[in-house]
Amino acid sequence: AQKVTQAQTEISVVEKEDVTLDCVYETRDTTYYLFWYKQPPSGELVFLIRRNSFDEQNEISGRYSWNFQKSTSSFNFTITASQVVDSAVYFCALSGDFGNEKLTFGTGTRLTIIP
């Protein structure tokens, strides 16, 4: 069985501060894929990033960066110099290989950026 844990239910930071959202996962698959999605107040899930289990390189995209560590089964997401538009619920998710394509989501972290 697959499981994703996002221990932080809610986080509030002042605008321009950095913030890290934690994600810990469990899987028995040797090949798996990790995702982050953003859900703004409008409700639509917006894809942010996908990571393969065999690629542990960290990734940076503008103000966003992701730290994947297989040793601790973690896939954390950092927003640098946060902005009000970053306010949303963020979900970490996990899928397996053929036969296990479904996404298993964490419970989400509600991020509020205070102007």
Added chain:
Amino acid sequence: GAGVSQSPRYKVAKRGQDVALRCDPISGHVSLFWYQQALGQGPEFLTYFQNEAQLDKSGLPSDRFFAERPEGSVSTLKIQRTQQEDSAVYLCASSLGGGGQETQYFGPGTRLLVL
């Protein structure tokens, strides 16, 4: 269209009524998924299609839930004899190919309220 579309966006049903929720995936996408998102929770998997074949329906909560994708494009999720616990947002997602490595793109969801 450019993205996944769902209709209706909102549905109010009286307990015991049947409802049908429609999903139009991104054109050319082979895989289609349905998820259920309760308030304050992460999405939970319901069922998965590859073309017209329903490959996984392990997440359907009861035999009142039925999904189809007869021509491998549009999909309908039907809920018979709705109950109050069926109130949730129903999300549809599509991906280009099969396999867990494919990114799933989500529609705006249908918010179902059962009175």
